[in-house]
Amino acid sequence: MGDKLVYSFGAGVREGEAAMKTLLGGKGANLAEMSNLGLPVPAGFTITTEVCNAYYKLGRVYPEGLEAQVNAALEKLEASAGKTFGDPANPLLVSVRSGARASMPGMMDTVLNLGLNDATAAGLAALSGDGRFAYDSYRRFIQMYSDVVLGVKHEAFESILGAVKDENEYKTDTDLSADDWKGVIAEYKRAVLEETGAPFPEDVRAQLWGAIGAVFASWMNDRAITYRQMYNIPESWGTAVNVQAMVFGNMGETSATGVAFTRNPSTGEKRFYGEYLINAQGEDVVAGIRTPKPITRASREEQRETGQSLEEALPEVYAQLVAMFEKLERHYRDVQDIEFTVERGVLHMLQTRNAKRTAPAAIRIAVDMVGEGLITKEEAIARVDAESLDQILHPVIAPGYKRDILCTGLPASPGAAVGRVVFSAEEAVSQAQRGIAVILVRDETSPKDIHGMKVSKAIVTARGGQTSHAAVVARGMGLPCVCGVTSLRLDEHNGTFSALGRVVKEGDTITVDGAAGQVLLGAADLEQPKLTAEFNTLMGWADEVRTLKVRANADEPKDARQARYLGAEGIGLCRTEHMFFDPTRTPAMVEMILADKDDTPARVAALAKLLPMQREDFAALFDIMGALPVTIRLLDPPLHEFLPRSEADLKDVAAATGVSAAELLKRADELHELNPMLGFRGCRLAIAFPEIYEMQARAIFEAALDVKKLTGAAPTPEIMIPFVLARRELEIIRASVERVAAAVFAEVGDRVDYLVGTMIELPRAALRAADIAEAAEFFSFGTNDLTQTTLGLSRDDAGRFLEAYVKAGIFERDPFVSIDQSGVGELVRLAAERGRAARPGIKLGICGEHGGDPDSVRFCAEAGLDYVSCSPFRVPIARLAAAQAALAGAKSVT
């Protein structure tokens, strides 16, 4: 910690500036900056964030020297204001506000009008000639201070005020006279004494330290902690405290207070946008007791508001404000969110900060500002939060819609959808065929539910985390999904589910908001997204600067088309097993699985039936992707996943295959695994039964040659072997793939180029990367499984405690959503290094769910990977994140 704990601003003092956000917090740094710019900022001082950290480190005790520095700053403030703190003749009043490095609106506490007591209130009344104003301010102060500092809740005060109003038949607060307020104040003080056992502090210094302490304490309140978790703000940043001379927007009809944006934060439109109130304090605008008016005349007319806009009511002030807006936007080179107060016709700036904005607004503003020459293309790219693009790629619930929230869970896949509740994949299919929009609600989903998920509008599950089966598949399909709804109790037997006391029947209509993790009762109004011209412009710029390629995970033609539309440069992961879950293929698949371990001919015969279907699957993908690379992962899940389990499924499959349900069940039992994630799957299947991969390889090569013949364009399949842990596995399978290729090429009399590579999804594979690279032309990091194994964390089971882990600060973020850089990340970096050393030029990519997470994309860029692959709907996010990573990298190099 530096020696200087307090920084003054305003009235020509220049101790801080915008660049000192870390130390002074956003508000403090910007107040200093505005003041340095010559804007009319009431003077004040900032207690640094370092003091906050020291305060907690010392066990909620202020560091030495703070009191002296605060006193000195206060003296300076008194001098510049020409008023004295606690002086009844000419009292200085101050506001005490929090201000962290990142804006956390409404999360922490503020106290206004501090410095009032019986004596100074009387002085203020005399000085302003407005007793009503003075005592109104005083009672506001008592109310706020009691709430924030003393922990006396507002209900106590509301009933007192209500009684006085009832007694006098007053309708609004403004009806109260100075004397009325005095009576209210006496009552307030009595209430404080009763509730706290101590009188309300008359000593203004005691008031000041009480408020400072309350602001620091508010850094650790539940709201603030939750907010920090939501926005990944480290606790260690701390908050600053800003003490500033009060100015009053409630000193009559030439006084006012307002908030404004230099552009529209919802749409990005370039027009001032804001609201103000005549004769009010800032809190009134926010509190919603009086309805604020638009600032500009144009807005007022558009909104058909009666009354006057600020432009009309105080045209001179408005003109000053416009000038300041322009100055600030030019200075900060970004849209500003401003608070101002007009005290008896004089404008004071209380805050400016970069405005929060919606994703569409962020894009429009960034592109517009490049057009205006305000920022560069690179800055425009950096300005848009990549993750926020998710908002513009999916339907959303209309902003005005009043939500009836039934229950909440994890926001597993964004977008909103309306449909009728069904409880099984079969029911989903059957109703969907009749044209009914359905939402599948289950405890959890499994690969056998795929056909039902495909036809559903959204998925809700009681269990599972953000990378559970349901979540992964839903994101892949672009379906809204809410997972891990712990309050949801399914009663399939009665065809109902209950949540927090309410019961929903099969067929009832619900709405799912996947981005918010909410399930709503009834049909919400939805809005469809459009990809704007600005979006395309921005993405074009992003593509120019990024070096990391972006591919998509796509198993079906529909996904592949979506992926190309959203700018994917290939398929990074085609999961062939999804093709086998199709009910029409179940009989042959089951036949294959039921073949005795040693009965290779029976297995080969069953596989032969699957060959033409697989060939068609691949041909369709190759056709769509043209010359772009298509990475096909050979069969990965354990075979028992393909066997029916539920009674209905058993019956269907038994009918389709002619194998008895008992036999099917017996085989499933034999194949049952305690930990299937670590079981007989991936290339382990091919070591035991080489004919499975041989069929798939044949289908790939035949399809590629078919498409080549048909279109003239040669596809470039990249054949990916999953779950490898040793070079020898890959060598054995590689040899078999090469044999198949040679055979097919000879049969057809033509050839295509292809690569054989592997997933790196086991810690051992990462460690042995040098070895494995000798047999692999590419690595694709399967960071889902690599996270599961490196952390020993089953993504389907972790839902039960992941939240507690994030809360306890063990994980910064869900490691299945954002790559665990210090654990899994070290293995990725190490494998990339070892792989490149052994085979320079080896192609490196990532195909886990992380491929669409901006932080993870940045990590991949830093680790030197060649591409990321993600769900089609996340391709734009990855493109933008990759561009941002390239810019950040370029910056850190120069």
Place this chain on the structure above:
Amino acid sequence: MGDKLVYSFGAGVREGEAAMKTLLGGKGANLAEMSNLGLPVPAGFTITTEVCNAYYKLGRVYPEGLEAQVNAALEKLEASAGKTFGDPANPLLVSVRSGARASMPGMMDTVLNLGLNDATAAGLAALSGDGRFAYDSYRRFIQMYSDVVLGVKHEAFESILGAVKDENEYKTDTDLSADDWKGVIAEYKRAVLEETGAPFPEDVRAQLWGAIGAVFASWMNDRAITYRQMYNIPESWGTAVNVQAMVFGNMGETSATGVAFTRNPSTGEKRFYGEYLINAQGEDVVAGIRTPKPITRASREEQRETGQSLEEALPEVYAQLVAMFEKLERHYRDVQDIEFTVERGVLHMLQTRNAKRTAPAAIRIAVDMVGEGLITKEEAIARVDAESLDQILHPVIAPGYKRDILCTGLPASPGAAVGRVVFSAEEAVSQAQRGIAVILVRDETSPKDIHGMKVSKAIVTARGGQTSHAAVVARGMGLPCVCGVTSLRLDEHNGTFSALGRVVKEGDTITVDGAAGQVLLGAADLEQPKLTAEFNTLMGWADEVRTLKVRANADEPKDARQARYLGAEGIGLCRTEHMFFDPTRTPAMVEMILADKDDTPARVAALAKLLPMQREDFAALFDIMGALPVTIRLLDPPLHEFLPRSEADLKDVAAATGVSAAELLKRADELHELNPMLGFRGCRLAIAFPEIYEMQARAIFEAALDVKKLTGAAPTPEIMIPFVLARRELEIIRASVERVAAAVFAEVGDRVDYLVGTMIELPRAALRAADIAEAAEFFSFGTNDLTQTTLGLSRDDAGRFLEAYVKAGIFERDPFVSIDQSGVGELVRLAAERGRAARPGIKLGICGEHGGDPDSVRFCAEAGLDYVSCSPFRVPIARLAAAQAALAGAKSVT
């Protein structure tokens, strides 16, 4: 490969020596060495192992220059023998034998009497004056060559010989005259022509190259591959080929052939031990057609054999042999296994090699030889295979017992036991209470079977690998166990199991041989082991040299006592969950689990009931272990493992707890996990429910103080937090343990020293070891789980394909038995380094199953760990392996 491909020996030539085993194989190097020592070795030459490797590398083609070098060596041999290869007048005959670096008895092929054809056979008859001998040799050669080189099976020849004997009413082969043999030879040749389509080769050079090729080919026969896998012999070693002048033990009554050991290889007794046959070739001794006689008179008398010992029959030869035995033992400083032939009264030495021996013999010989001044204590330590000690710590089936093998599986835990078949833990308990010896046979076991396993004499499971639950628990308890008996089909409903066509009923008696992985029908004769004085002497020496400490994994007083008896220096792993599976504790445990997530008081109340039980558990262990360290792992498995599942269990628990079976089942369903190995377990439980570990910590501290008060000796508990993946977890739990310690110490008014550390059992924990070490006073590598996660391999499920993986050369050994040094091992080394760098002096140990595997112990010593911990019965193995590692380490340093 060097230029010299062929090395001659014998007749004064000194090209090879014993030290050249790598190049010349064991047999070749020892033949050269014996000849160098002046022993009468028939001359010959050795084709190097490098030629074998080149032969396979070139695709079964001989390297250039080989033919010329073989021809040169053959000329030298002809010169020294004074005979010419293929010369009818004075034919040189040779033997062609394999000889790898390690002895692989009977695994590869040999051809004797090579160089015979119609012409040379006639020459040999004239020269020896013994037509019967010459043509008998010729037919033997045809038979052997046809089998080994031409692939004509012996049945063809046997029926020919049988027909001749029947026709002439001969009883034995020796009844055939020279002319009879000529007729047989003609028939043999016809059979070869018929079977192979080509005449038997008359050209002796063609014969020689055929035999050389066959020996090289035999390196890759199935037997040899299997043997190499069993004994961890790398394929890359290759085999040498030895071509040696024939000498004949079948030239009449002054000729003989025999095999001998310089000491008894079964018991280690210091007395020559061996067998011989007059007028016979070496193969006759092995073939068992004639019964060989003992070499010494003493043995003959002891065995009440009629006929003469070699000592009596050929006393001069015997005296020469005794002198050579002594010379060889002194020279090689080890027990020798010798082959010799006496040709017309002249002794020839055909082979010497270090003798294979049983574990008891190895110990006795090593200790005796130190007493004799032949070897040092250090050499004695190195001489005994640590793994082999397993044989002397458990009962075994009597050597002579004729086994009726029902089925075989994996040798999961050594020892033999006899008992009646039961199919459930309950039945095991009920029968055991009536004094019946039972063997528990199940598909697989789970922690809920512990009480049934405890009372069983042995365990057999159809599923699971060598480190499945059944295997681990059985080894811990010292019970024989055979796992993964894939041929076993359980029919619990009818109370039977079947294996390979035979059906066994509940109550039938079987015998389990855990070391051999066999299940036998009926009650075998068992022998009980005794720890001999020599064993204790050897272990004493081992303890003097080793630096790695050895602890035991022990959960109960019985285990702890066994551990101390076998020399453990502490408990490295006490699994507290095993204490909760005790049926008397189930009600409180279930109550704890059923407490609502947010109902901490209910959970605390249930835990309070468990506290006194846990305190007693720990007090008993502390009492036994005295001042030795006791590492206690706090609760590790997921809670659902403690809930009943089977109908019988449900009923019992429902009755004991008053909770309905439906409720129990519902809770178990709620807690169900898809991959429990990666689930809500270990310290994750304590992050969610801190009160569980708090109760355990309290029990530990209270028990330690109780024992201190009672005995005056202060126990030193080491509290181990399982499944940690980040420092923060450990910090949170550590703080709670310290709070409990402070509280207990204050209550009792006394204190004990204790450590808090963690298991490193997740790849992330290994990677973040520097971080984690800041909060851990010790690391214990949980290599079972670290192997599961690093390799993505569920030890309960891997049985299905592990064998295929070892066969395909993907794993050298089962990675759950011997640590995967290049994968898991890298993580261990890295974590040890990072941990030590962050906290110098941090205590490092290993408590996975690998702690008792000699190779893994050596690895741990190299990685610089402080101790290994293993099952009590493996403690001596670990002590010896640690001593061997220390010696190897000292050697490699100097």
